[in-house]
Amino acid sequence: MKPVKIGLLGLGTVGGGTLEILQKTLPEIQGRLGQSIEVVAIAVRDLNRPRSVDTTGIELTDDPMQVVTHPDVEIVVELMGGTGLARDLLSEAIRLGKHVVTANKALIAEFGNELFALAAENNVIVNYEAAVAGGIPVIKAVREGLAANKIEWLAGIINGTGNYILTEMKKPGADFAAVLKVAQELGYAEADPTFDVEGIDAAHKLTILASIAFGIELQFNKVYTEGISKVTAEDIQFAEKLGYQIKHLGVASRTDNGFSLRVHPTLIPNSVLLANVHGVMNSVLVKGDHVGSTMYYGPGAGAGPTASAVVADIIDVIRWREQPQKARVPALGFVTEALQSAPVVSIEExxxxxxxxxxxxxxxxxxxxxxxxxxxxxxxxxxxxxxxxxxxxxxxxxxxxxxxxxxxxxxxxxxxxxxxxxxxxxxxxxxxxxxx
Amino acid sequence: MKPVKIGLLGLGTVGGGTLEILQKTLPEIQGRLGQSIEVVAIAVRDLNRPRSVDTTGIELTDDPMQVVTHPDVEIVVELMGGTGLARDLLSEAIRLGKHVVTANKALIAEFGNELFALAAENNVIVNYEAAVAGGIPVIKAVREGLAANKIEWLAGIINGTGNYILTEMKKPGADFAAVLKVAQELGYAEADPTFDVEGIDAAHKLTILASIAFGIELQFNKVYTEGISKVTAEDIQFAEKLGYQIKHLGVASRTDNGFSLRVHPTLIPNSVLLANVHGVMNSVLVKGDHVGSTMYYGPGAGAGPTASAVVADIIDVIRWREQPQKARVPALGFVTEALQSAPVVSIEExxxxxxxxxxxxxxxxxxxxxxxxxxxxxxxxxxxxxxxxxxxxxxxxxxxxxxxxxxxxxxxxxxxxxxxxxxxxxxxxxxxxxxx
Structure with a gap:
């Protein structure tokens, strides 16, 4: 059987990790999938940059549209980030009838509704497991594994940088500014840490989780978002004395008046397993009406974990494309006609x-x-x-x-x-x- | 679209739970699946027993073969347990070209190789998510979510009774016999607790997990199995002083000479999240070469959690049956030709x-x-x-x-x-x- 041909947009940390998996672990993947996968084209920013991954036999280009329109490319894998060019490229790929895999949480949270509608028109799949909680297959767990449940609420530690900072602030003498500086030196936080510490990254992920849990459209602009920069070491110590940990949570829940979508520092009891998730690790706790509480834990970022989710998505696309569209897992977990329009309540409510x-x-x-x-x-x-x-x-x-x-x-x-x-x-x- | 028609074998705890989900949460499930599911026939042991679930409009019979051969039944759901009659019934269902869902860990661990081969011949699906760790979608996580990884090892708390006993033995003055008695009174342990406390139930589940992690045939009789009846409260206290918890683990790992499959009490460091999994809860920690460690946590037994996994399997069957067999997730996670015959090493090795x-x-x-x-x-x-x-x-x-x-x-x-x-x-x- 001929290998399935894919094209990558981006060969940075996650792109390099994806290529490495498809080289190093290909025998294992073939054993699971029953067929092979071949990367035929990659769009890079700078053709002359030295690479730590082997790109022999792969067409490299600095024009990403060439990967999208490449006649052999059946699946376009977007790992470049951003919501401008990435949006245009994926829209074009979808119009050309190509399936899409992306790790881009901002793109899905902000423009997913538009992309999913376009994908439905063109009978293609858009998969995005890596957009939430890195290597943890939590999208799959919620969309498929818990499909028998009405989800009541979910709560997640979905930003590793924030969790690292709050964990380190427990050490004697540590304060937010000092810990942030160390996190930046270790590469856990960006030079401009706003996206992580002010909760925007977590809000992107929560938007996605809430949609697949409840069956509502993506509504990033309705998420109440509060960062961790005002949490003091003293607060963390007081909380601990009272039997709680302070965690930066994304919380989505049903209320009498609509859905509550929020990201903020939160005291949670020590007795809850989620309170024991420390450092850069991510974890999502999901409450279903029949199953009760289940929790998913693992690394939320990094080349290997993120690429692990990207490649699992590629494998799913290869399987699912053999189904008629109506039998595939819907993009937001629910078929379009079943999506609810219940309002998102304000934080005051x-x-x-x-x-x-x-x-x-x-x-x-x-x-x-x-x-x-x-x-x-x-x-x-x-x-x-x-x-x-x-x-x-x-x-x-x-x-x-x-x-x-x-x-x-x-x-x-x-x-x-x-x-x-x-x-x-x-x-x-x-x-x-x-x-x- | 006409509802998909299913038949249940068994209307005990899990059977009743499954019927209840398919009644109570049907709108949610239809929203996800895009079609409806109807239970048309149920085999029960005693037709005259009063039921807490509503069976109006469903054919009840005390002859389970009638459900298997029922002309309308497209999916046979086995929730009766045991490895005798259940094996015959499912073999017949498969021969008749019907898809099968089962929660029966003993049946899969001991006769899965035979059932899966028969299913491949007859082009049908056998799904068994509920057989391991109840409501936690860990089969899905390993077979699909982590499919990009070579799994290095996994370790799980996969018997809630055992974990409850070890947790309770931490209380002052508690010993094994006294705690077991309380567990029996609470319904957490059977009158004959052998299956749970001697590790047989955990060995069934470990057999299944090892196969889908490594791509090896089911080899229940090769699992080294040691129970918890010799663990003393003193051992638990000494372990804690040294920074460890004693947990009854199923462990599957690669060694230089083959695979190691074992169930035994194990000291694990307090710093590992799995050490904080207490009471009747289950949890499986999986180490993949790219993703690193991910963990899955939740209730491992009970009507709601187990039925949640059964119904998720039914939903998957309804989706997957639209695919050609080669595109479906293989029963053991790997296509038959890719299954390895590496030996299982003895405990001495x-x-x-x-x-x-x-x-x-x-x-x-x-x-x-x-x-x-x-x-x-x-x-x-x-x-x-x-x-x-x-x-x-x-x-x-x-x-x-x-x-x-x-x-x-x-x-x-x-x-x-x-x-x-x-x-x-x-x-x-x-x-x-x-x-x-």
Whole structure:
């Protein structure tokens, strides 16, 4: 049987990793697939750059459209990133009736609806396992493995950089800025770390996970996104004392008024396995109505893990293209007619528990005053810790965990609290999820 | 489009759960699959038993062959268990050209080779996701999600009863017999607990996992199987002091001489996420050459989780039957011609680290004598703990962790050790895996 011919757009970290797998592990892959795969063309940025991978016998070009239109290329694999040129190239590949595999989370989260519609018209597959949580086959788990369930919610550590930073901040004396600097030196964080630490990368991934879990269109611009730059080492220590870890989570859940899609630092109980996911590792916890909670864990980035997901997608495309379109796994897990249009609720409408930390003057009656403000807004305090404040010696640091309350309600309480003359400086607020 | 018609063999816990999903979550499933599923016939043991599920409009029969030969039934779903009648029924279903879904781990582990060969001849699919780790889609993850990797090893907590017992034995004063009794009262363990506590159930699952990971035929009778009944609460406490948890693991790995397939109690480092999997939960850790380590976690038993996997298999069958056989995921993950015949090595040939616990007379020179026996066999002791022995006041309890050593070598050393007059009673030995 003739090998299936593919073209790569990009030969950077993931492109090189993909080529290496298709060379080194080809016997294993052939054993699984029953046929061979051949890379026939690769688009690179600079033809003269020395390569650590062997490209003998492969057409290299610096014009990516040549790979897309290459008469032998049956599957176009996009590993160049960005949402401009990549979008145009994949749209053209789809129009030419070619199947597509991409690792591009921004492209899928922002332009996936358009690409999937075009793919359906042209009877081709767009696969994107590597776009979420790198090497962990979580797209496959949710779209296929849990297909018998109505997904109630999911919560994931889906940005390795952020999780590395929060993990390192647990070490004595560490603070956000210092840890970020080390992460940059180790190559875990970009020179401009905004995408990772402000949660944009996680929001891209959460957008995709929410769509395949609930059967809703991709709505990246509706995701509430809060980064980790305001989390302090002190917050992490207080959380730990109370039995929690602070993790930067993507959370998608059903509410009475629609779907909640959000990325923010979150206290989660130590007793939950997800709280033990440390360093650069990723993990996604998914709650289905019949299966209960299942969790998927592994490396979320890097050449090998990402390329592992890309090649698994290529294998699926080779299998699925033999099916009529109606029998294939739909791009968003649900057939187009079944996609729901339920709204995404604003962050003010969510209901959860909260960690509140403030600096308050350390004299009698202050705690009573604070709790009475909270009570006025019908917020119960379930745990309180008070300690001498290190940065402001006249103050105590006061930490409270609330009961479940609507965020709008909590905001009103915090606004009243901040008016108290006994409160010094800003009040920190971190959401708390029990994940049960 | 007409619904796909299926027949169930068995309406016990899992059968009832499957019927309930296909009733309660059908709109969600139809949204994913683009078509409906209808249960038309069910074989039950006793037609007169009252049912908690609604069987209106479904043909009930106490002759399971009637379901198999039912002219409308396109997919036969076997949830009755056992390897006698179930084997005959599924063989007949396959001969009639019907696709098959089963949750029966014993049947697949012991007779899968025969069933898969028959299925290939008859161009039908046999799916068995629910046979391993209940609701966790780990068969899908290994056969499809990690298909770009050569799997190096896997290790799993794949028997919830055993993991529950070992977890409960950490509580003060608990011992194996008392915890087993509670597990039986809670319904976590059978009246005859042999299958679970002696590792047979785990060996069935490990057989299947090893085959799809490495591309080898099912070889249940080659699995080394050791249960948990000899693990003491004291061993669990010593392990914890040394930074380890004792888990009942199924381990499959490549060695220089063949594949190692084994089920036994194992010390694993606290720092490994798998060590934090407690209670009745299951989890499988898989090491691939490109992806590195990924882990899959969730409930390994129960009506909802098991039925979730059964229904996901039904959905896959409905999709895959539209493909030519060569494009389908092969039953053991690899096409028949690619299956390897490398041998399974005996337990004496494995190389790993060991936890050794013995009772030794508490006087000067005893430790030196013991370590010199070990040294004679080229075994280094990497950690030692000595404590007063509770059960034998004249003795000390001595615990040692060895370096990596061949099991045959260790056995020789233990045999020599047991000859020392300073050693009282049996020497306990538990394997230790770093899982890196």
């Amino acid at each position: 969510i209901e959860t528990r909260y960690y509140i930390r403030c600096f308050a003057q350390d004299h009698a009656g202050v705690l009573a005053k604070i709790t009475s403000v909270m009570a006025k807004h019908n917020i119960s305090i379930e745990q309180v810790v008070q300690e001498p404040c290190k940065s402001q010696p006249q103050d105590a640091t006061l930490v409270m965990l609330t009961n479940r309350v609507k965020e709008a309600n909590l905001n009103a309480a915090l606004s009243d609290l901040s008016q108290l003359e006994e409160i010094d400086g800003e009040i920190a607020r971190i959401r708390l999820e029990s994940l049960q | 494995i190389e790993t680290r060991y936890y050794i616990r013995c009772f030794a007379q508490d006087h000067a020179g005893v430790l030196a004598k013991i370590t010199s026996v070990m040294a004679k066999h080229n075994i280094s002791i990497e950690q030692v703990v000595q404590e007063p022995c509770k059960s034998q006041p004249q003795d000390a309890t001595l615990v040692m962790l060895t370096n990596r050593v061949k099991e045959a070598n260790l056995n020789a050393a233990l045999s020599d050790l047991s000859q020392l007059e300073e050693i009282d009673g049996e020497i306990a030995r538990i394997r230790l895996e770093s899982l890196q």
